[in-house]
Amino acid sequence: MTRFPRLLLLDRDGVLNEDRPASVRHRDDLALIPEAIAALAAYSRSGRAVALVTNQGILGRGHVSKAEFCAIQTKLITAIAAAGGRLVSVHIAPDARDGLSDRRKPGPGMLLEAMRQHRVSPAETLFIGDAVTDAEAAQAAAVAFRLVLTGKGRASAIARPELPAFATLAEALADLGASA
Template sequence: MRLILIDRDGVLNVDRPDSVRNPGELVPIPGSAAAVARLNAAGVRVAVVTNQAVVGRGIIGPDMLEQIHHRLADDLRRAGARIDAWFVCTDAPHAATARRKPGPGMLREAMDQFRIAPAETVMIGDAETDLEAALAAGCRRVLVRTGKGAATQARGIKPHLLPVAVHEDLAGAVEALLAPA
């Protein structure tokens, strides 16, 4: 494992039903920043891959999204963590391109940027779309129960998406991924 791809809402920060619309609404999930710091310390690249239709729907502008991501990066930095790259798809669902999860576009862009193969890449998300994107990109799949994760698991993970490792949160997922084999 050389690259971890992380969904934003529901994995790094609390997922809001009305979307995070400004930096003040961004609430980190406890332990998520420390988990990213553990990955950084282990020499694993970390990239965020996030759908942000809140921009495509015209609810916020690209500048506000940048401010939200700056706030998240600052929160991570205070915990000794960093994101190596951000991949954001602002497509509205009705105008989705292959970049928008469940499409694999952003995941493939990340692997191309770091020149890391799908077999060495793990996608951590809280939604079926994250798992679908990871499958399409050839990555290992991890579901966290934060955000939409518990509901995703309760609905049942579709057989074609298996195997999927399930953990309580990002901290638990990182602990398992970094555990000696």
């Protein structure tokens, strides 16, 4: 990875918003992590591309309607924009866990799709997530990875102590030249 990746990939739940045991099923369930939104906005204001890559099996299992899911995503994107940031693309794997495809993390599909779309190589890409499946997807896509200790991050750090871990998204981005 270059010191200043051309493409930053972020997981959603547990990174940008609080991870919910029953998932985020309604826009009112989306509790943003203000420091993470500010860090994402500062990074994107630096002129670098940020894309979201998120498993959302609640769609595949029918636990949330497409309309409500769009409302949840709109709330997130609006908050990012209000902070002065933006996402260049959003990649969603709606597969239920029992219907795994290579797009659903730990598969690399969404990461590869984002890199193709934005014409960047794995060496120019960094993925930040909170789960072991995020780390496995990064490894499968040959992309650098950083773990945040929010969401599932603390349990993931125990399971995979070799992963580079940071307390927050702001800390994970600090040496990349963007701060909130």
